[in-house]
Amino acid sequence: MRKQVVIIGGGPAGLLLACKLLRNGIDFVLIEQRTKEYVLSRIRAGVLESGTVNQLVEVGVGDRLKAEGQTHDGVYISTSDGFFHVNFKKLVNKTITVYGQTEITRDMYDALESWGANLIFEAKGVDLIDFTSDSPKVFYQKDGVTHEIQSDLIIGCDGFHGISKSKLSDDSDNGFSAQLPIGWLGILSETPPLKDELVYSRSDRGFALASMRSQCLSRYYIQVALSDLPENWSDEAFWHELKHRFPAGLVENLVMGPSIEKSIAPLRAYVSKSMSRGRLLLCGDAAHIVPPTGAKGLNLAASDVHYAFEAITGFFRDNDQTGLENYSTKALLRVWKSMRFSWWMTQMFHTIPDRNPFEEKIMASELSHLQDSIAMQKVFSENYTGLPY
Ligand code: APR
Ligand code: PHB
DSSP states (O other), X not given: OEEEEEEEOOSHHHHHHHHHHHHTTOOEEEEOSSOHHXXXXXXXXXXXXXXXXXXXXXXXXXXXXXXXXXXXXXXEEEOSSOEEEEEHHHHHSOOEEEOOHHHHHHHHHHHHHHTTOOEEXXXXXXXXXXXXSSSOEEEEEETTEEEEEEEEEEEEOOOTTSHHHHHHOBTTBOOEEEEEEEEEEEEEESXXXXXXXXXXXXXXXXXXXXXXXXXXXXXXXXXXXXXXXGGGOOHHHHHHHHHTTSOHHHHTTOOOOOEEEEEEEEEEEEEOSOSEETTEEEOGGGXXXXXXXXXXXXXXXXXXHHHHHHHHHHHHHHOOOHHHHHHHHHHHHHHHHHHHHHHHHHHHHSOOTTSOHHHHHHHHHHHHHHHHOHHHHHHHHHHHSOOOO
């Protein structure tokens, strides 16, 4: 098989790029190692920056998002003393949209299938070679048969554990990373959300977040030790702990119910040294992992895809390689700014076991400064709603 572009990975990054290529007449194939059902069963964050929403709408997969997504003007922040609201709309004239990543993924798969896109599922043993030459190749196995795809470009959208990332790093240098000794225990419950907008909380017992997917589906998180396990937490124990991490006045009307999903996500940070090599470009989690505080994962995947798409169209339409050469530098600038914000939010909201009491005080005072300073709230709003690209 011969294609202009091979996309490896059918998560949000790969799917968004596929939609853009298809709408612009660039011939591609997307290969995903799992089934579509498996990809759609993963529960991830659900906060979209306007740049992400605009891309989805522009490419023609925004109808359900526009109908069902909720526009939030800001977020609530709670401390041991009470809570306050940061109003993005008022401060920077921007909003966020709450719409689950699973739904976006479903919308993109539905659209791609109806447009007749070339999607291959359950591709095993994926490998890529010759990407520093003009004719890179991808191999995969399906139903016991080995296939070879010759292409002009390979876009690695295969996440943190994919094959593409390993092709850019060598044994001695894997990029920049940090791991925190904590995780987020999350539950999904068919109950109304705590408030009309998200509530991030710093408490002496650790971080908590009240988020939502709709008016009858809530997503809650509490900070736990990285070594903890979901089975250690009954629903009752979870709700009990959650209630103690918000001020009493805020949770008196909390509606509790059985969890329909419960899992622990680690808090880690990783940025690849480079996001491209020759004819191989990385997008999304293949190139970076941000801690979940601030919900930047999917939004960064979307800005990477924006830059990658610019580079790809420059290459095919104008026969210009400059975009490919500059892709990594351009994308990494925004990645590092989002990482900085996620890391700062993470440090400010969590109680981190290996931090000394002095550092804890500094972080508590960081939050108190955010509460008191409109200038700080403006900076927070600018970052939370998404930096321009
Ligand atoms: N070959 C083919 N597909 C692969 C391979 C491989 N060798 N390895 C992994 N994949 C697939 C995975 O099965 C997954 O469906 O690549 C996809 C990567 O998807 P995500 O992990 O969701 O990564 P990305 O698309 O970059 O997501 C960006 O969405 O899922 C969240 O946490 C993620 O917030 C981040 C954002
Ligand atoms: C979520 O709704 O899952 C969510 C929201 C905000 C975050 C992280 C996750 O910062």
